[in-house]
Amino acid sequence: MMTAGPRTTNRSDLIASIAGRRPARNLHAQVMHRLGTAIVGGTYPEDSILPTDAELLQQLRVSRTVLREALKTLAAKGLIEARARVGTRILPRTRWNLFDADVLAWHFETGPSVDFLRSLSEVRIGIELESAALAAQRRSSAEAESLVEAARQMAEATSAEAFARADLAFHRLVAQAAGNPFMASISALVEVALTAMFTISSPVHDREQHAAAAQSHARIAAAIQSGDPDEAREAMRKVISDGFARAAERMGRS
Incomplete structure (x- = not known):
């Protein structure tokens, strides 16, 4: 059976922690x-x-049941495919479910390329610009006030993790205020993207970048509060x- 000893914190655990999810630590999750990574x-x-x-089984030191369950999960995520008399094949990346939180987190844990980050940002633009515009048209007064407060918390954050939590709360609120259940579901991708980006770069340790990021989010909040969808789109794009x-x-510097 698996005797891995103390489990070190990985980026997947950190991402889950910031997003408010309890990292899975059972044998199935470890395998x-x-x-996956x-x-x-x-x-x-x-x-x-x-x-x-x-x-x-020899490498991982787990039961056959645990291994099979892990392989089934990886197959469901589009990473592998079992074939009779051939074995378990690694599928092309075009088959991988990049909207899966684990698969996306594993990309950040193993070191994403700039092209991968660019592609992810393009998807976010497609989702979040319209989410912000809808929020400007549909938000309640309480939701508008919560967005302003979240932007304020970003400005006052004194650690990268506190900034990341406030940033995530802000974007969750935008998705909620959009009033579209499909938009809120897709925003799960945004959550992982935001919290994973924290592991690469945070503006908190640069005073000018920190202030600019908080101000940009405050601009989104103000546009949504005033009911201006076009301004909300542009502010979110920035x-x-x-x-x-x-x-x-x-x-590029690393």
Whole structure:
């Protein structure tokens, strides 16, 4: 059976913690995480065949039941496919479910490329601009006030984690104020993207960037509060574009 010893905190756990989810720590989750990050990180390349069950059981030191359940979960996420007399094949990245929170978190844990971040930002623009515009048309007075408060908390954050939590709360509120259940469901992708970006670059340790980020969010809140969908769209576009630029610059220096 698996005797992994003390489990170190990984980016997936940190992302879950900031998002307010309890990180899973059972054997199934540990095996899934180990194999998932190995696949996303390229240890097992696309179209290659995973080691046999016997080899994986020896490496992971878990029961056959735990391994099979982990492999089933990875298959459901589009990462692998079992074939009779061939083995378990790593599927092409085009088959992976990038909207899955675990798959997205594993990309950030293993080191995403700038192109990956750009693609993610483009998807966010497609989702969040309209979410902000709808929020400007549909928000309640209480929701508008909560957005203003969330922006204020971002401005007053003294740690990267506190800023990330306030940032996440702000974008959740925008999705809620949009009043569209589909938009709120898709916003789960935004949650992982925001909290994962925290692991790459946070504006808190740069006074000018911190102030600019908080001000940009306050601009979104003001546009939504005043019922101006066009201004809300443009303000949200700036927030997403600036976040990508910070992350890309940080990765270029590393």
